[in-house]
Amino acid sequence: MMFRCVPFAMIVWLCSAHAAPAWSGVTPPSVPDVEVIDQDGLAHRFYGDLVKGNTVVINFIYTTCQSSCPAATGLLSGVYHRLRAAERSVTLLSVTIDPVHDRAARLKAYAAQFGAGKGWYFLTGASADVARLLAALQVSVSNKADHPAIVVIGNDATGTWTRLYGEVSVPMVMDSLEAAAGWPAPISSSVSQ
Amino acid sequence: MAHRCLRVSRTCITLGLFLMVVCLARPSAAAWIDPLTPEERQGRNVYHYGEAGSTDHVGVNLQGVEGALPPTLFRCAGCHGPRGEGTQEGGLRVPPLTPSVLRHAREGPSVGRSRLGYTDAALANAITQGLDPSGHALHPSMPRYHLTSDQVAKVIAYLNRIGEESDIDPGVSADAVTIGAALPLTGPLAQIGQDVAATLRGAVRRLNQQGGIYGRYIELIVEDSRGEPGQTALAVSRLVEIHQVFALVGSFEPAGEGRTRERLAQSHVPWIFPLTPSPQLSDPPNSSIFYALPGFDLQFRSLVDFFVSRTIPLTGTSHPRLALVHRNGPSNAEALRGALEQVRRHGLNLAVNYEYSVGRLAVLALVAQLEQQGVDAVLFMGDGEDLVSVAQELDRRGMSPIVLSAIGMVGAQARAVPSGLHSRIFLAAPIDLPTEREVASLRALSEQASLSSVGFARLAQGAVSLLAEALKQAGRSLSRQAVVHALEGCREQDTGAGFSVTFGEHHRLGRVASKVVGLMPDPPYVSPVSGWMVPEGEP
Numbered sequence: 001m002m003f004r005c006v007p008f009a010m011i012v013w014l015c016s017a018h019a020a021p022a023w024s025g026v027t028p029p030s031v032p033d034v035e036v037i038d039q040d041g042l043a044h045r046f047y048g049d050l051v052k053g054n055t056v057v058i059n060f061i062y063t064t065c066q067s068s069c070p071a072a073t074g075l076l077s078g079v080y081h082r083l084r085a086a087e088r089s090v091t092l093l094s095v096t097i098d099p100v101h102d103r104a105a106r107l108k109a110y111a112a113q114f115g116a117g118k119g120w121y122f123l124t125g126a127s128a129d130v131a132r133l134l135a136a137l138q139v140s141v142s143n144k145a146d147h148p149a150i151v152v153i154g155n156d157a158t159g160t161w162t163r164l165y166g167e168v169s170v171p172m173v174m175d176s177l178e179a180a181a182g183w184p185a186p187i188s189s190s191v192s193q
Numbered sequence: 194m195a196h197r198c199l200r201v202s203r204t205c206i207t208l209g210l211f212l213m214v215v216c217l218a219r220p221s222a223a224a225w226i227d228p229l230t231p232e233e234r235q236g237r238n239v240y241h242y243g244e245a246g247s248t249d250h251v252g253v254n255l256q257g258v259e260g261a262l263p264p265t266l267f268r269c270a271g272c273h274g275p276r277g278e279g280t281q282e283g284g285l286r287v288p289p290l291t292p293s294v295l296r297h298a299r300e301g302p303s304v305g306r307s308r309l310g311y312t313d314a315a316l317a318n319a320i321t322q323g324l325d326p327s328g329h330a331l332h333p334s335m336p337r338y339h340l341t342s343d344q345v346a347k348v349i350a351y352l353n354r355i356g357e358e359s360d361i362d363p364g365v366s367a368d369a370v371t372i373g374a375a376l377p378l379t380g381p382l383a384q385i386g387q388d389v390a391a392t393l394r395g396a397v398r399r400l401n402q403q404g405g406i407y408g409r410y411i412e413l414i415v416e417d418s419r420g421e422p423g424q425t426a427l428a429v430s431r432l433v434e435i436h437q438v439f440a441l442v443g444s445f446e447p448a449g450e451g452r453t454r455e456r457l458a459q460s461h462v463p464w465i466f467p468l469t470p471s472p473q474l475s476d477p478p479n480s481s482i483f484y485a486l487p488g489f490d491l492q493f494r495s496l497v498d499f500f501v502s503r504t505i506p507l508t509g510t511s512h513p514r515l516a517l518v519h520r521n522g523p524s525n526a527e528a529l530r531g532a533l534e535q536v537r538r539h540g541l542n543l544a545v546n547y548e549y550s551v552g553r554l555a556v557l558a559l560v561a562q563l564e565q566q567g568v569d570a571v572l573f574m575g576d577g578e579d580l581v582s583v584a585q586e587l588d589r590r591g592m593s594p595i596v597l598s599a600i601g602m603v604g605a606q607a608r609a610v611p612s613g614l615h616s617r618i619f620l621a622a623p624i625d626l627p628t629e630r631e632v633a634s635l636r637a638l639s640e641q642a643s644l645s646s647v648g649f650a651r652l653a654q655g656a657v658s659l660l661a662e663a664l665k666q667a668g669r670s671l672s673r674q675a676v677v678h679a680l681e682g683c684r685e686q687d688t689g690a691g692f693s694v695t696f697g698e699h700h701r702l703g704r705v706a707s708k709v710v711g712l713m714p715d716p717p718y719v720s721p722v723s724g725w726m727v728p729e730g731e732p
Binding site for chain 1: 332
């Protein structure tokens with residue numbers, strides 16, 4: 001009974017020691033159009049304003065997390081700086097899984113520590129809305145500290161979606177982005193590490 | 194060998210002389226002797242806090258991202274654990290760093306990738322290049338740190354001691370924990386400071402008479418803050434940097450003093466119950482400072498809620514006209530902010546907004562304005578003397594508006610308002626007033642015939658009692674982080690000083706609710722007219 005409660009995504013994640021793309025090329029269940037608040041306190045429709053027609057990278061964090069979130073956000077910071085250097089238009093979305101405590105001001109302070117600027121949103125919202133978002137993106141959060149380190153990469157225009165788990169590196173995200181965005185020339189190799 | 198013994202004994206004699214001098218100068222002073230070498234201690238600071246001292250910067254390179262990342266977020270202890278035990282969070286499994294694990298080869302698929310045991314050179318490579326002893330890249334979440342070779346050597350020296358009994362925070366030894374308080378022992382607030390110091394000493398003495406905590410005695414060091422912001426910062430820095438105290442209890446924190454807090458945030462020193470009417474709460478909170486009672490902002494919000502809940506019985510109208518009377522100053526600014534927030538929340542009608550400076554209260558003009566505007570209630574933010582002047586003029590003119598203020602602002606002087614107005618005055622109180630028995634027991638504890646500030650003495654008593662509880666919770670293997678964690682776990686924790694506190698991971702204010710009390714002509718002069726009220730809008 002316990003086993004049946006574990007979502008399929010969790011099983012994939014538990015079985016993967018190293019980073020592995022899952023549901024590659026599969027359109028995820030529709031991204032909900034819930035209202036979210038960014039680090040500047042501005043409200044957005046998650047799908048309508050941030051995802052629709054865009055190439056996006058989504059991860060999940062909370063600001064009081066000690067180890068995995070700084071690492072996961074640091075990873076996105078690497079991606080962000082590579083994208084800016086290559087002048088690629090990709091939207092980065094870091095969604096808090098602790099919306100009650102991570103309000104806009106706290107997210108802003110956190111975002112600033114990672115050099116986040118235009119095109120990188122740190123998002124909070126009503127607990128129920130954030131829960132819907134996590135469910136739709138198949139991120140299982142039984143408790144904060146156990147949230148899986150997942151990066152979701154998607155191109156809404158083409159419906160190409162990928163999830164990365166485990167030992168994710170900047171080049172891996174860049175490769176997935178290349179595939180999702182259908183960029184003509186590979187950029188992961190054109191920018192030296 | 195004989196030579197070494199001689200040197201040791203000479204050191205002991207010198208140390209003994211030094212201690213004698215210190216003891217003569219400051220009877221309560223105790224010297225904490227660091228079991229780690231200075232190099233190991235500095236390595237420990239890099240490991241735990243991502244800080245290599247006040248001048249040297251620790252650089253972090255994560256997956257090629259340079260420069261921008263804050264070392265405090267990527268401190269070693271965050272992932273590898275405060276005792277190098279390794280952690281697991283968010284699907285990230287971080288290996289332990291204790292010598293028994295690091296120095297030995299790891300083999301077989303059950304423990305992940307095989308590798309050789311770490312030598313010092315291999316450890317330096319891991320820290321600065323992100324490579325294991327076999328030359329494989331470490332997990333991408335392991336940053337590469339930019340440290341000088343000297344700093345790397347210090348971190349490695351510390352890693353040889355990590356998790357040992359000697360791997361302890363400052364102020365802790367096998368048989369003692371040293372704590373400190375910065376109090377105004379001289380200057381205009383000296384009497385209060387002396388009383389608080391006496392209370393702290395009494396509470397610590399009682400704790401030690403009961404055998405201390407896990408066989409450790411508590412040693413208290415008091416430094417003179419002279420009641421000035423600059424001197425308070427200096428006193429705190431003497432406590433933390435020279436005396437190496439483990440924690441602060443019931444220390445003074447003058448309003449508007451940010452430097453003291455910053456210094457403590459850097460040193461991660463737990464501070465239980467700063468003595469202040471204005472808790473300086475930030476978001477995210479300063480993790481090591483635990484305040485006891487709500488400031489004037491929360492008190493005035495509760496007060497406005499109380500007024501709104503009784504508008505008609507108190508004023509005879511459902512649309513009362515309000516006046517704000519406030520003396521400018523930092524703690525009143527907070528009260529003003531809280532009051533205005535709640536006035537807006539309830540859509541109250543603010544007819545008069547009167548601000549004045551110390552000694553510049555124009556009583557006649559003010560009361561004339563209140564009369565002219567037909568004010569039903571006054572939110573008063575000034576001292577007791579000003580309140581009495583205003584009340585006397587109101588009484589002379591036969592006016593009796595409701596007057597709302599805080600007991601912590603107007604104090605015992607409020608009793609001097611004309612008796613005809615007693616039933617019209619309501620004061621917010623963040624704590625139950627002490628019973629006569631409680632006052633008597635505080636006097637006995639502090640061995641003082643009278644106490645100039647019973648409120649501060651209670652906070653001091655509560656601070657020591659809460660520290661004792663946190664030390665018990667934290668266990669014999671003591672660390673500042675364990676104490677902070679234990680304090681975060683307090684739920685309606687009795688402080689033994691007539692009030693209880695609740696903290697949490699995100700909560701650094703022990704109490705949020707206030708009571709409202711009314712004035713009475715006879716002892717005990719005040720009587721509660723409401724239960725505990727959490728201001729509307731607070732979670």
